[in-house]
Amino acid sequence: MSTHGDALTAAGWHPGRDVGDLAMSAALMTAAVVPPVAGTRGWTLFPAAREALREFHGLTLSPVAAGAGVAATGCVVDPREARHALRAFRALGDTIGEDVFPLGRTDADGLMGVTESGSLLCVDHGGHWLLGDSVADGLRALTRGRAPRRIAPRRWTWAAPATHEDPLENAVRTALVGVYVLHHRQLFGARALRLTVTALRGIGAEVLDHAVPLPGGSLDELAGPLAARMRQLVDAARTPLPGCALTVTVSAPDGTAAPYSSVSCAVRVGHSAAAPTAAELSLAAGAGTALGRPWRAVHECARDLARYAGASGEAEPETT
Incomplete structure (x- = not known):
């Protein structure tokens, strides 16, 4: 030595x-x-x-x-x-x-x-x-x-605050916070929210998976119409929400370059039988965001979302 x-x-x-x-x-x-x-x-x-x-x-x-x-x-x-x-x-x-x-x-x-x-x-x-x-x-x-x-994929999770009595609209409002944070930190501008409904019984099959475009306007004004559109999709699929987990995801639009294309924000409700209205907010990032500006930008997003969730500090991410 x-x-x-x-x-x-x-x-x-x-x-x-x-x-x-x-x-x-x-x-x-x-x-x-x-x-x-x-x-x-x-x-x-x-x-x-x-x-x-x-x-x-x-x-x-x-x-x-x-x-x-x-x-x-x-x-x-x-x-x-x-x-x-x-x-x-x-x-x-x-x-x-x-x-x-x-x-x-x-x-x-x-x-x-x-x-x-x-x-x-x-x-x-x-x-x-x-x-x-x-x-x-x-x-x-x-x-x-x-x-x-x-250099590995990471995922942060927080308990999301309840901002609306309807779990679906609460999930949409929380997802729109993710839309704002990802845009504000210059990762990407989302163009849609993806609604996924998964049955909790049996093998947990997906019963609905649909992208809902984001129209123009302020994010506060979009929450109600987006939630209503998602409710129509759920009703058309004849999917009763009790007994299902509902996820609203903000993903990078097609054409987003790596490594930002690997970043997504999601809100999940109904996944816990003990607390069916509780919402989980998460941020996922691929291995490529472990370097340079992507690393800093993703961690800034994590801090912003942690503050929104009322967490005392940025959660320690899980790696896979």
């Missing part, structure tokens, strides 16, 4: 370091390796990867501490060490909406990659991880044992 305070400096890094020819040679050798992965293209050397390799290629880092949150580990920065991970990095890139280029390998055999926005990621037997928002920050976190952030 190094006694130096900074693993990068101890490994020979310094501000302005540039090993251009060596880095580009290693990058070209990496890009030349295209594993037989059907239906996918090869490696793409984008600017953030090129800059990271010119600055850090060839460094061998050692741990500088026992580890603050997890065991500290060293690594080698050489893209050839992870050049066979095209399938894993391509799948991860599809999840986060950015290309990933190999950067090296950790002493624990984790494969490191850099994203188009410059973040440092790692894929290992335990899953997908964000080591740092920059390569330097990620390498220091690794060698200091700072816990990485898991």
